[in-house]
Amino acid sequence: DASDIEKGTYPHYMLKEIDEQPLVIRKIVQEYRAEDGSLHIDDEIVAAMKESDRVYIVAAGTSYHAGLVGKQLIEKMAKIPVEVHIASEFGYNMPLLSEKPLFIFISQSGETADSRAVLVNVKAQGYKALTITNVPGSTLSREADYTLLLHAGPEIAVASTKAYTAQIAVLSILAAVTAKSRGHEIDFDLAKELGIIANAMEVLCDEKDDFEQIARDFLADTRNAFFIGRGIDYYVGLEGSLKLKEISYIQAEGFAGGELKHGTIALIEDGTPIIALATQEIVNLSIRGNVKEVVARGANPCIISMKGLEMNGDTFVLPEVHELLTPLISVVPLQLISYYAALHRGCDVDKPRNLAKSVTVE
């Protein structure tokens, strides 16, 4: 059938979509470039960002995890406070809003009912909304005031991969363009850094054997697995744990490194896999301290660090990229490790049990 053609020589859509990520990042840079070569976002969207005193990001699942990274990008570059909310919670538990809120809905499909319920609610209250989506003309795009497209191409696998990195890339461009309009100096060339990201993603996609081996070494027959990180690595760990649980059915959880001692460490047993991310200089020593704590209790540590921050014995060292953009590459090994873990365990990678690609009921 038609879907077989689209999959090409790939055994699964998920693997194909992971591999498409470098292309998608390059495409996004191209789509958001003005004639003079600078990155560009529609003036009315930038004006809406500029006028708001607080941004409320609303999303579900993987898109929520992209939103957490987006908060960091917008706060650090554009210096506007950002709250990130799970759509289904926001609907019934509306927080106190600032005077001039701007809502950003992040949704790959543009059809998620939980997110739409919030959109309808905030529109009824007269607030402005921007939808960041992969699907032009989708419900969330039509009903919002503004839309930014992901240009990621159709995502078929239920477990989202290229949409997540596309969402972060588009959010980074929105953050940088808004920053500029607010007179905040960005001391790096984002288009160039995204090019470096695309190249780094390519390198990672060429190292699939390493990730297959890691999946075998750490996840072949484990009951559970924990992801730890600090700062932005924590957010990527949440996404890594979601990927793993969605498709391999391993009970996986992401934690902030510092929170381990407040509870999760009780779960560490002999051989429990701990996947630790270390891409941030400022927390490099503290996350490694956390790894030592769990290793002392028998954990099997898989440390994914970034070039320049690596230490002896790290499991995998990522190519060096700009420290604000590390989620774009640190998530790739986690996607691939999840893929191979699911494969080895005989799971239906593209169509995991109980899950739907787009959830149109609340």
Ligand code: G6P
């Ligand atoms: C479903 C999918 C997830 C996705 C979530 C949000 O649960 O299985 O992969 O992250 O919906 O979807 P959206 O289209 O709004 O990003």
